[in-house]
Amino acid sequence: MDTGEVFPLPAAEMEARIKAGLEQRGFVVLKSPLAMGMTALKAQKGEETLRFILAPRSALATQVQASGAAGGRTGEAYLRDIMGRQRLPATEGFADRGPAASDGSSNLAIPNPILARIESVVCVTAVLKERTVQFSGFVVDKSGLILCTAHDLKQIQAMNAVFYDGGRMEARIVRMDPRRDLVLLQVPARLDAYIPLTGGRNLVGMGERLFTVGCPENLNGTVYSGFVNGPPRRVKDLPLWQVNMEVLPGSSGSPVFDVEGNLIGMVKGRLRGTDSVGFLIPVETMIAFLKENQRR
The missing domain is CATH 2.40.10.10 (Trypsin-like serine proteases)
Structure with a gap:
């Protein structure tokens, strides 16, 4: 990440500190792993959401990018309250990582519009006759419709969709088009987060x-x-x-x-x-x- 504040704490300790501070303030906190060793914390209180992306910058320093708002205060404000004065300038305490890696991964900060899409993404597991396959998909309608790729889906015996919050639902195929490599799934629930x-x-x-x-x-x-x-x-x-x-x-x-x-x-x-x-x-x-x- 190129933005955010750097704190002189190991990533695991930083994560625990932010999580405890948010829970003390009445938030429900969920954790998700991201690429390149980063971690996402989502803090929910009612309809309001804060997000924190943690990236190790050295063995003893962690960079945190905060976003969202709750109770009229920004994620950055909550982070400052939890951590107090315990932070470093963004260029202190670690060696610069340089440009994005050539394999297509990136050390760029994740834009907030991308973070806002994470809850709409679904992990799908299909049990086939002789093996199990796992792939990705995303919600395209509040009625519980999920769009995925269709390859490998032959002789399906069971299928489940796992959501960002850890919830799991049985999914059924509504329509499949092998030529386009697309399949539309349905889960038995209305879903608030979707991508039109x-x-x-x-x-x-x-x-x-x-x-x-x-x-x-x-x-x-x-x-x-x-x-x-x-x-x-x-x-x-x-x-x-x-x-x-x-x-x-x-x-x-x-x-x-x-x-x-x-x-x-x-x-x-x-x-x-x-x-x-x-x-x-x-x-x-x-x-x-x-x-x-x-x-x-």
Whole structure:
């Protein structure tokens, strides 16, 4: 992260201190792991939410980025109250990490519009006849509709969706399109957090910075950053964006956003033999798929 305050405490101790301070102030605190050893803390009190991203900067220093507001006060104000004067200048106490790693991960601060999307992302586990597969998806409607990739979904015996807060629900297939590699799932509940496809972008620029939020290796809320590194290509007469972005097992189905939180596409997969050359299903393909479902 390039923004936030640095405190002279190890990451585990910093996390415990913030969590205890927030709970003393009446918040319910949830923890999620992020990329590159970072941790996200979400503090909820009623309808108000604070978010804290913790990044180790050395064995004895942790950088914290706070966002959100509650009770008329910002996340930064709560952080200052909890930590008092125990903080360092942002350039003190650790060696600079330098530019973003070449594998597509990033040490850039995670923009607040991306953090606001994390609760809409779902980890999906499907029990097949001979094995279990895990992938990602995201809520597209309050009625409990979830959009995911469709590959590997054959001879399904059971399917579950796990949400950011740890809640788990049985999911059923509403419609599947193997050609587009898309599947629409339904869970038996109304969901407040969702990502409308109507606000997405169909065009992105070469070199544009993107962020994906998903469940690689079953770690919900994991954020990776990358960029567009190739023109759109057509595979089986369908367009795909090529990106330089870390794509790990379980990443398929992760939503991808621009820096303002606009939906760009969904992770389809990676180039075989690499973990940093990925392909995205564009938002226009997802919209066409959902429109066809509405007409049925």
